[in-house]
């Protein structure tokens with residue numbers, strides 16, 4: 001069964017259409033394999049959702065892709081770059097953006113400054129010293145801010161944003177980097193229903209420019225956005241395919257969705 | 260290690276040097292044990308640790324004065340009483356300090372460092388004002404004087420042996436308390452996940468306070484033992500604090516065995532090098548090596564493989 | 568965001584004006600040369616304190632070894648002055664004329680090679696900055712690239728301060744030992760011990776201080792400054808926004824070292840000697856308190872902190888020496904527990920609003936770029 005799923009997506013080596021190619025990825029923490037021999041292929045302009053029970057290793061997969069955790073074995077190819085040997089900031093420069101599970105923004109700075117620091121210019125020491133807040137920067141920040149529904153809060157200190165707004169801000173901080181691959185760890189956790197809908201709309205809007213990997217527990221949201229769904233369990237892929245496909249996969253029902 | 264007649268003097272001197280290193284080792288271990296609990300388990304930097312030790316030393320000194328003046332009959336065993344009192348004094352002060360200061364600073368390790376440094380200054384000046392700036396030494400009971408002659412040349416002083424024995428006993432006791440008792444389990448539970456520990460009914464505040472007090476109390480015992488081999492002054496504690504922190508950090512902050520191993524390495528390295536060069540250069544080289552290794556391999560020595 | 572005119576916000580211009588008046592008008596006109604020289608000496612610590620504002624207040628990097636850089640800068644300067652004072656004529660009674668007196672006393676018969684560059688003033692001026700910055704760079708590179716920070720960094724820098732002190736004291740034939748390098752006389756023939764020289768040096772010192780203040784402010788208001796706050800707050804986020812965080816920490820640590828070194832060099836010039844008692848653990852941690860008292864997020868505060876604590880120290884140790892340690896210890900505890908933002912925080916929170924109320928309306932820039940919580944520093 002698993003083999004069948006894999007068979008129809010193992011890439012034809014001549015045909016380089018995948019933006020991300022993860023193969024035989026394994027990481028072990030003192031013998032505990034949080035991710036075990038995992039392979040994953042993500043298309044250009046695809047929204048891929050990873051679901052799975054707590055502790056399945058979803059966050060760890062993102063950690064591995066963005067260089068936060070070093071793989072024990074396996075390869076991660078982003079277009080033609082091998083990510084496993086690159087350092088975090090180099091992976092970002094290559095075009096991978098990552099949102100953390102808990103909103104990770106600079107609470108002491110304003111929304112504007114948060115976005116400004118993420119603007120992809122002046123990333124070296126002297127670049128940062130020489131950085132000027134010119135029209136290009138300002139326009140881009142305003143553009144992104146309206147995209148993530150924060151246009152009116154630009155001068156607000158980030159600490160006093162609502163939880164949902166913080167999530168949006170972090171997404172905005174990624175968008176301003178214009179990454180080709182966007183990875184979002186539970187982006188709608190803690191959001192109200194209305195906010196979730198807005199976020200789904202947001203993701204569907206940006207998809208024309210980038211590929212997105214989303215980790216999410218909220219099935220309604222997953223249904224709204226997913227092109228394809230990967231179900232993880234105990235560090236391995238349990239099932240993969242369209243939402244309809246995985247929803248009716250008996251193994252998935254057993255370990256995750258419940259009866 | 261024990262002198263060999265055929266190799267002669269050189270070996271013997273080396274053995275004596277090794278023994279001197281063992282005494283230094285004992286002092287390091289005794290001081291580091293308390294720190295290993297406070298820093299290793301609680302993550303609190305206590306810069307006043309040396310002053311807690313000195314408190315124990317002063318208590319011992321006053322006991323020796325008291326016993327020789329009023330209870331000369333019991334003088335031969337005063338040391339054990341002194342040690343218990345030293346523990347109590349430092350433990351009590353530790354509890355007080357935790358209550359008045361440390362508990363507000365658990366999330367701010369750098370600030371704790373500065374505040375406890377302030378405390379150490381205050382304690383030093385307090386000792387100086389109350390007990391005088393002069394260094395004081397205790398009178399040892401008869402049975403602790405003298406030495407065991409292993410060979411003609413190698414003499415092992417009894418007080419040194421006593422301190423080493425004490426070190427072993429206290430180390431074992433700390434190990435049992437921290438890693439084998441139910442209470443130790445509570446401490447580790449609190450340190451690993453405060454919220455959960457609280458939720459399952461552990462009184463986390465009490466655990467913090469007692470743990471801190473215990474670490475300080477052990478420093479008091481260390482001070483007590485310290486009087487057996489050296490004299491005590493108001494600022495004696497500060498001389499050791501950086502070394503001790505290096506010992507704890509070098510050994511891996513959360514591991515008791517690591518602390519002991521690193522105390523052994525550092526003390527032996529230093530006392531062996533003292534044989535070949537001046538004391539200050541030996542110290543410089545030892546510290547440089549430790550700092551160098553710490554810079555090159557911090558992960559192997561003190562970082563745990565956990566998600567930050 | 569604060570409205571800024573040039574590098575400073577409105578209220579900071581006022582602060583700069585007050586500081587300028589105080590340093591260049593009030594002190595020189597009201598104090599005799601002895602006292603003015605003393606103030607100049609205190610101000611050399613203000614360089615260190617400003618460096619600490621940058622690296623500790625903004626970057627969250629607590630260095631307990633700033634005395635090392637202060638000392639290295641000071642020793643570099645002192646070595647030059649000592650060589651100038653040790654001409655063969657001036658030292659002809661020595662068994663080896665032409666070398667510093669303490670070398671002769673310690674049976675050293677030739678100038679060590681590493682003293683040679685200090686025959687030249689331009690080279691010395693370069694080395695005053697370059698040597699400490701090089702050390703800071705190496706320490707920073709080793710530590711920050713491996714992500715050692717927080718208390719480990721503090722303890723290791725403290726150990727380095729201890730090592731350097733022991734080394735200087737132990738190698739007295741080359742360093743002057745515990746007494747340090749003393750009896751410094753002239754700078755390119757200009758006698759630095761005269762009242763006139765002290766007066767001039769005070770102004771040079773003040774000028775350099777303002778220059779460093781401007782540099783620090785430049786860093787603070789640049790994107791670099793906001794990045795430091797971001798790093799202190801969420802280091803990982805910064806890293807995953809594409810920055811090599813270690814480089815930023817190394818830079819700010821080197822900057823703090825350079826500031827300290829300038830202070831050290833000016834100390835040697837104004838006080839006329841340099842000794843290991845300004846290098847070790849105790850002076851280094853005292854420098855942290857200058858910064859904390861002034862306010863760890865305020866460059867201006869750092870200057871006032873250094874002035875006030877040192878003035879208090881002098882007064883106390885003249886009249887009640889035994890109380891000084893109590894006061895000092897109390898200060899450490901107070902700035903941590905009660906006034907985490909130091910004098911600048913008190914001023915900002917309690918005094919300024921009253922002034923504004925007094926002058927009503929005259930408003931616009933009530934807030935600063937200064938950030939509310941210093942505790943984010945891990």
Ligand SMILES: Nc1ncnc2c1ncn2[C@@H]1O[C@H](COP(=O)(O)OP(=O)(O)OP(=O)(O)O)[C@@H](O)[C@H]1O
Pocket residue numbers: 029034052053054055056057058059060061101564565566
């Ligand atoms: N650095 C690490 N060291 C040790 N164990 C780790 C580390 N990182 C992750 N783990 C373990 O790996 C497993 C997978 O964790 P992960 O966070 O990836 O799960 P998840 O699928 O994201 O769960 P959730 O839905 O709760 O976010 C967990 O058991 C976790 O404890």
Ligand SMILES: [Mg+2]
Pocket residue numbers: 058059060101185
């Ligand atoms: Mg997760």
